[in-house]
Every structure is written in structure tokens, then in C-alpha cells.
Amino acid sequence: MTINVGGTFFLKPGSICRMVLMAGLVGMLLPAAGCTSTSTNNAPTALTEGPRDTGSYPNLNIPPKVAAKQLTKEETAANLAQLKAEEQTQIAKGSGVKAPANSAALNTLAKTHGADTLKQIEGKCDPALDPSCN
Numbered sequence: 001m002t003i004n005v006g007g008t009f010f011l012k013p014g015s016i017c018r019m020v021l022m023a024g025l026v027g028m029l030l031p032a033a034g035c036t037s038t039s040t041n042n043a044p045t046a047l048t049e050g051p052r053d054t055g056s057y058p059n060l061n062i063p064p065k066v067a068a069k070q071l072t073k074e075e076t077a078a079n080l081a082q083l084k085a086e087e088q089t090q091i092a093k094g095s096g097v098k099a100p101a102n103s104a105a106l107n108t109l110a111k112t113h114g115a116d117t118l119k120q121i122e123g124k125c126d127p128a129l130d131p132s133c134n
Helices: 002-010 013-033 045-049 073-093 103-121
Strands: none
8 A cells, every 4th residue: 555655646747747847947056056156356367467477388478480481372382283293194194003803813812911911020021022021
């Protein structure tokens, strides 16, 4: 009988609405409580005191020196035109690497490529794979 009393008290439609309303009210009031302040001086410190040299790095009041001469618009356009021309010559040449025609060659390459690369990286190179190997 006690279970039924508790169930009807906590699960009535009116009580659920009251619980949701209270949770919403508490959810709105808690963030607002964090915005209160006890400071008597409302002006920011930087506006009242101004910039000052503390002797520590970096001093943001001094503009940094330029490391290199900046490119003019003409130099930028010339470099861009040169890059576009080189791109067109590479496109005209086409790719120099030809893929193997059959899948068996690709499978063999996949199986051996990792081991061959590790040998070269670790210094145990194969002269057949790398002619500059000693």
C-alpha cells in the first residue's frame, strides 16, 4: 500500500509539471547568480593606468621589426605566373611513372614494398634496389 501512495504522489501529471518548472527556474537563476560582482571600480585597469614597460618579453607596445623585404604586387604576380607556367609544362609532360598493367604485379609490389623500404631506412639496403647503397 505504501508503494501505491508513493507512486501516485510522485507520478501524478501535476507533480511532474511542477518538478520540470522548478528545474527550469533553478536552471535560469544559477547562471544569473554568477554574473554578480562586488567590484567598486568598473573601469578596466588598462584604460586607467595605460601601457607600461615591465621589462619582460614581449613588449607589445613596440611594433616588431620586419624579418625580410615584403614582395610587391608586381613580384607576386610574376612569381605566380612562373608557377602557373611550370604547372602547365608538368601537365604537358604527363606522368613519368607508369602503373603495372596486371594486378599480380601490384600484389607483389604491395607485399615486398614495406620490407624493402624498411631495409633502406634501417641502413641494410639492397644494392639491387638502391645503386647508391654501400
